Amino acid sequence: xxxxxxxxxxxxxxxxxxxxxxxxxxxxxxxxxxxxxxxxxxxxxxxxxxxxxxxxxxxxxxxxxxxxxxxxxxxxxxxxxxxxxxxxxxxxxxxxxxxxxxxxxxxxxxxxxx
Amino acid sequence: xxxxxxxxxxxxxxxxxxxxxxxxxxxxxxxxxxxxxxxxxxxxxxxxxxxxxxxxxxxxxxxxxxxxxxxxxxxxxxxxxxxxxxxxxxxxxxxxxxxxxxxxxxxxxxxx
Numbered sequence: 001x002x003x004x005x006x007x008x009x010x011x012x013x014x015x016x017x018x019x020x021x022x023x024x025x026x027x028x029x030x031x032x033x034x035x036x037x038x039x040x041x042x043x044x045x046x047x048x049x050x051x052x053x054x055x056x057x058x059x060x061x062x063x064x065x066x067x068x069x070x071x072x073x074x075x076x077x078x079x080x081x082x083x084x085x086x087x088x089x090x091x092x093x094x095x096x097x098x099x100x101x102x103x104x105x106x107x108x109x110x111x112x113x114x
Numbered sequence: 115x116x117x118x119x120x121x122x123x124x125x126x127x128x129x130x131x132x133x134x135x136x137x138x139x140x141x142x143x144x145x146x147x148x149x150x151x152x153x154x155x156x157x158x159x160x161x162x163x164x165x166x167x168x169x170x171x172x173x174x175x176x177x178x179x180x181x182x183x184x185x186x187x188x189x190x191x192x193x194x195x196x197x198x199x200x201x202x203x204x205x206x207x208x209x210x211x212x213x214x215x216x217x218x219x220x221x222x223x224x225x226x
Binding site: 004031033035041042043045048050056059091093099100102103104105106107108 | 120146155156157158159160163202206207212213214215216217218219
């Protein structure tokens with residue numbers, strides 16, 4: 001594709017519900033990152049996938065958060081039992097998997113938990 | 115201590131002004147630094163990167179690294195309303211991490 005695609009662009013949910021956020025990386029990119037951006041805050045790293053290696057989950061804030069990447073392409077970030085503090089923009093980025101590489105970001109999913 | 119700290123802003127300047135955006139970092143081993151620009155409701159995009167100390171210039175933008183003080187700067191000359199965005203500095207992975215670490219971002223508004 002032309003760029004990293006994320007869906008939905010906006011998601012409003014009720015506290016306690018589960019949500020799934022999707023990311024379609026650039027074709028051929030082996031590295032995929034999820035970041036979270038809260039209002040007025042920087043990008044908080046969540047999880048990193050590289051090829052077939054085990055993902056780096058060190059940034060996930062709680063066990064309510066999980067992510068998978070199927071077939072080395074599309075990734076889904078799942079948040080279970082959402083809380084109001086989960087409200088943020090969730091950004092996905094992809095790259096070729098080289099050190100210090102340029103990352104290509106999607107436009108993000110704005111999640112609002114009521 | 116955060117690995118990278120950034121002036122929070124927001125910053126508002128008149129068109130044509132010179133803008134200075136700044137970050138400090140904690141790890142003296144860092145050699146590579148990036149600046150990302152993020153327009154409203156968009157994801158960040160790489161604007162510039164610098165390696166080691168010194169300046170790097172690209173059109174109206176200059177990135178500067180001062181390793182002695184662990185200070186990185188982005189200068190924008192002849193600022194334009196189209197430069198209005200949030201600017202994020204980023205430092206490279208350290209230790210076993212593979213992800214960039216981003217500053218909190220400075221929101222810049224250039225007034226016409």
